[in-house]
Amino acid sequence: MNEEIAGLSDTVRSHLKTITRSSGLPDTEESFEKMAMVWLEKKRMFEGQIRALDMEEVESFSRDDPRGALLLSYSGSLISLGTLAGAGRQVEYASISLRADVPDLVIMEGSGLAGDVRLDSEAQLSGGKVRSTSKLLKIAVCPREVPPEEQEKRIREATIFLTNGFVKINRTVLSAGQELPEQFNSRAIIAYLARKNGMTQKQVRRLVGDYLTMIESGMLLGERVPLGKIGRLSLKKRSARKARVIVNPATGREMTVPARPEEAAPRISFSRSLRERARRVELGDS
Numbered sequence: 001m002n003e004e005i006a007g008l009s010d011t012v013r014s015h016l017k018t019i020t021r022s023s024g025l026p027d028t029e030e031s032f033e034k035m036a037m038v039w040l041e042k043k044r045m046f047e048g049q050i051r052a053l054d055m056e057e058v059e060s061f062s063r064d065d066p067r068g069a070l071l072l073s074y075s076g077s078l079i080s081l082g083t084l085a086g087a088g089r090q091v092e093y094a095s096i097s098l099r100a101d102v103p104d105l106v107i108m109e110g111s112g113l114a115g116d117v118r119l120d121s122e123a124q125l126s127g128g129k130v131r132s133t134s135k136l137l138k139i140a141v142c143p144r145e146v147p148p149e150e151q152e153k154r155i156r157e158a159t160i161f162l163t164n165g166f167v168k169i170n171r172t173v174l175s176a177g178q179e180l181p182e183q184f185n186s187r188a189i190i191a192y193l194a195r196k197n198g199m200t201q202k203q204v205r206r207l208v209g210d211y212l213t214m215i216e217s218g219m220l221l222g223e224r225v226p227l228g229k230i231g232r233l234s235l236k237k238r239s240a241r242k243a244r245v246i247v248n249p250a251t252g253r254e255m256t257v258p259a260r261p262e263e264a265a266p267r268i269s270f271s272r273s274l275r276e277r278a279r280r281v282e283l284g285d286s
Helices: 010-022 029-052 148-173 186-197 201-220 272-279
Strands: 069-073 078-081 089-095 104-113 136-141 231-238 244-247 254-257 263-270
Touching (some): 029 136, 029 148, 089 148, 104 186, 186 201
Antiparallel strands (some): 078 089, 089 104
């Protein structure tokens, strides 16, 4: 058994055994170890995202604390708490099922905490469909000096990244060769956006279609079109090229590359922040 798994507390092991039994996987030690590795990877992902967004881990959080917060339960559910405005917050509860390509979301407006929350205890919620969570493993909050608008942005970004990241991690425990729906194709993205924003998939599909058409139109009209924090899209002049003979590296034979007139080509310039985040990604073997 892996040393990390062997070092898990009795509380964690109990939760993992419950999750394993309800997962549909065979009730074996191998299945338990798979679920344990998934649990550890989610914990690492949560901790990494918290560090990236300069959020603080705490042992407890008051229901009257106005800051935004993220709660991670032992069962792997993610609860995001928006900043406190008036009598309530926006609360999002994401339960990540094993075979899903889109997270299961419950979004509650004007909701909040029914009491203070602390590690190793359930969180009690008010004003929505979800009344309580399983026991909490992690609580992360925004620093007090961060403006509410920026806190909301960090909570939203963390929620989108982590819920979809947890789905991706879950999929690694399923048997090799088992057919799974794609996670980041257009259908799954539309479905996720619809759930998250309380819209129909038809409405989201039309909105996203119009947005992409606006971007394409601006680029074709010669504008540098912003893509938010991703970067900018523009046209670049590609110089004319004479016909020439080269050696095909695959066959070792000479081949003729035809001439090409001067033409415009699409270009994307990635933002500095995206390049920085990409540099911190740990690449797998594939």
